[in-house]
Amino acid sequence: MDKRSIIAIVLTILVLLAWQLFVIAPKQKEAARRRAKQLRERALVDSINALREDSLEAVRQVSPAVDTTVTPPEREEVATEWDRTFPGRGGEQIEDVHITVVTEMVKIVLGNRGGEVKSIELLEFHRKDGGLVELVPQGAAGGLALSFIENDERRALSDRQFDVRIDGRPVVAHEEIVLGTQRERVEVLFTMEGAEGGLIQKRYTVHREGYEIGLDVTIRREGELRNTDAYDLSWECGMAATEKDEKGDKRQFASLGRVGDEFYKESMSKFGKEQEKPHEGMVVWAGARTKYFLSALLPVRRRAGRLSMLGSRDEDHIGYALGYSFRGDPRLVEDSFSCYLGPLDMNTLKAYDVGLEKTIDLGKLRFLSVFVLKFMMVLRRFIPNYGLIIIILSILTKILFYRLTHKSFKSMKDMQRLQPKIKELQEKYKDSREKMNQEMMKLYKEAGVNPLGGCLPLLLQLPVFIALFNVLRNTIELRGAPFVFWINDLSSPDVLFGFGTKLPFLGSEFHLLPILMGAAMVLQSKLGGSPTGQAGPAAQTRMMSTMMPIVFTFLFYGMPSGLVLYWLVNNIFSIIQQYYVHREIEAEDREELESGQAVASEQRQEPSDEGADSRKAPRRARSGKGGRGKSRKGKRRTYH
Numbered sequence: 001m002d003k004r005s006i007i008a009i010v011l012t013i014l015v016l017l018a019w020q021l022f023v024i025a026p027k028q029k030e031a032a033r034r035r036a037k038q039l040r041e042r043a044l045v046d047s048i049n050a051l052r053e054d055s056l057e058a059v060r061q062v063s064p065a066v067d068t069t070v071t072p073p074e075r076e077e078v079a080t081e082w083d084r085t086f087p088g089r090g091g092e093q094i095e096d097v098h099i100t101v102v103t104e105m106v107k108i109v110l111g112n113r114g115g116e117v118k119s120i121e122l123l124e125f126h127r128k129d130g131g132l133v134e135l136v137p138q139g140a141a142g143g144l145a146l147s148f149i150e151n152d153e154r155r156a157l158s159d160r161q162f163d164v165r166i167d168g169r170p171v172v173a174h175e176e177i178v179l180g181t182q183r184e185r186v187e188v189l190f191t192m193e194g195a196e197g198g199l200i201q202k203r204y205t206v207h208r209e210g211y212e213i214g215l216d217v218t219i220r221r222e223g224e225l226r227n228t229d230a231y232d233l234s235w236e237c238g239m240a241a242t243e244k245d246e247k248g249d250k251r252q253f254a255s256l257g258r259v260g261d262e263f264y265k266e267s268m269s270k271f272g273k274e275q276e277k278p279h280e281g282m283v284v285w286a287g288a289r290t291k292y293f294l295s296a297l298l299p300v301r302r303r304a305g306r307l308s309m310l311g312s313r314d315e316d317h318i319g320y321a322l323g324y325s326f327r328g329d330p331r332l333v334e335d336s337f338s339c340y341l342g343p344l345d346m347n348t349l350k351a352y353d354v355g356l357e358k359t360i361d362l363g364k365l366r367f368l369s370v371f372v373l374k375f376m377m378v379l380r381r382f383i384p385n386y387g388l389i390i391i392i393l394s395i396l397t398k399i400l401f402y403r404l405t406h407k408s409f410k411s412m413k414d415m416q417r418l419q420p421k422i423k424e425l426q427e428k429y430k431d432s433r434e435k436m437n438q439e440m441m442k443l444y445k446e447a448g449v450n451p452l453g454g455c456l457p458l459l460l461q462l463p464v465f466i467a468l469f470n471v472l473r474n475t476i477e478l479r480g481a482p483f484v485f486w487i488n489d490l491s492s493p494d495v496l497f498g499f500g501t502k503l504p505f506l507g508s509e510f511h512l513l514p515i516l517m518g519a520a521m522v523l524q525s526k527l528g529g530s531p532t533g534q535a536g537p538a539a540q541t542r543m544m545s546t547m548m549p550i551v552f553t554f555l556f557y558g559m560p561s562g563l564v565l566y567w568l569v570n571n572i573f574s575i576i577q578q579y580y581v582h583r584e585i586e587a588e589d590r591e592e593l594e595s596g597q598a599v600a601s602e603q604r605q606e607p608s609d610e611g612a613d614s615r616k617a618p619r620r621a622r623s624g625k626g627g628r629g630k631s632r633k634g635k636r637r638t639y640h
Helices: 003-050 073-085 223-227 246-251 346-350 366-380 386-400 402-417 419-428 433-447 453-474 512-528 536-556 561-605 612-623
Strands: 098-102 106-111 116-126 132-134 145-150 153-156 163-166 169-171 175-178 185-193 199-207 212-220 230-235 254-259 262-267 276-289 293-299 304-312 317-325 332-343 497-503 507-510
Touching: 098 185, 106 332, 116 293, 116 332, 212 230, 230 293, 230 304, 254 304, 254 317, 262 276, 262 304, 276 317, 293 317, 317 332, 332 346, 346 366, 366 386, 366 453, 386 402, 386 453, 386 561, 402 561, 419 433, 453 561, 512 536, 512 561, 536 561
Parallel strands: 098 175
Antiparallel strands: 098 106, 106 116, 116 132, 145 153, 145 230, 163 169, 163 185, 185 199, 199 212, 212 332, 230 317, 254 262, 254 276, 276 293, 276 304, 293 332, 304 317, 497 507
């Protein structure tokens, strides 16, 4: 590929990137931000307008069951007073009422027991077994649970019965609502009214599009509620694993949040005996994530509160809670929240403009990972296959480091030419390793050769490699993305066939791409040759050339197939480049040999007593006039 072609390709890529970054991306960001803001404001206005005192009905008073067990007097007195205010304990028979709302993106199930989220199914994402992705673990309590704090004691409402209304009409049985062009939104109101004037409401507003639902909490602090000190909304049900590699999925489980300008993240593995890690301040948002999905709670009106990061590595549990104290003893408390329950999509999360996109784990080189992801998403508009995009990325990386790799291959070839000299030094200083190494370093310096020069292109490509690894491993865009033939998920190892049993080093499945990659590395090593010295850097280089294909094959065997594909393509083009470099070096050697023979023949034919002419001939031989016999000091030194 000539210089003009490379410049044209680079300029084209720069133009596409500039168009995306400065024209398309700002418009998309602004549109998404306006939509997110409109959804939150509309949910808030609708909920306030719909809140009327005459729409509330008294909950049927259920007589508490006779408890024949012996209970300590203090506990009995407190429990009885709370139950008298808000009847409907978990020990009694409560008729569950489930409201199912189906939108274009999700299927949400809300329950009258606690007024909580019982199920979240994402309609656009499937598990390996074909079922829909479910965020709430099976058998777990509901999400977005409401609790009160009284004298440092937490009183949850998960076992209390709420009355249910849908768009203002009462509901007493299971019901399903499907949103679409005929019905854009629905409002589900859960109400529990106490005997002494206390009131608790949770109002969910669901729209036909997106992964966001609105939640309004109204508390009238009368009766027993007057004694409460604070309340919290929590996602204590945990998050369900959704991937085939369940262990790999759970390694990414984390509780996250932002308080003021500080971003907090606690992986599930960090929750041991301490299962709650609190942070106080101006709470911006709280969330719990898996490898690809997120539950997040964002207060519409920010105020001082408490973010509690919840987790347990022994129980594979992760969650969060947002708490607010009743400062000033208010009689009426009204708070609104936006709840995001969906995929870790970069553009969607960034549109909230509160740092929610940081929930996507892109490693230490985040800036580079974000660049690689955006670049791939730009190409995705024109190329429908992420496998082809990875191949293009590998080729562009190869072009970027072409000259450096070219020099590296020549340096490796020069190392082979130095082997006779290296052997002489090894024999001469075999009794003094320190002196031998000094002389060899001197030889390398005089020859202008770096014994480890072959590793430099690999080291410089390492940041791109790590960035691509993070993108393939943790971004929803690549989840389940197929390439060709048996490679049906670029974010997971390719599976040609299963063994039916677990084998050492190989596991239960055979991955072909890493084997092909290892074979390509072996071919590249053979084509480049390896130094035959017995000691010093030459021996180290030889060992690296032998061991690297083996080590890389085992290292890549369980990695995402997209990453292996990137490195396989890189190796193939390295082999092609190395082949042409060797042909170029061989042509230069032939030219040098022919030039030397021509000069020697000319010197033999010319008489030694021709005065000025006899003095000019050696000078021509030394200077290399006419391009014949040039020393090529700037190119490469040859040792015989």
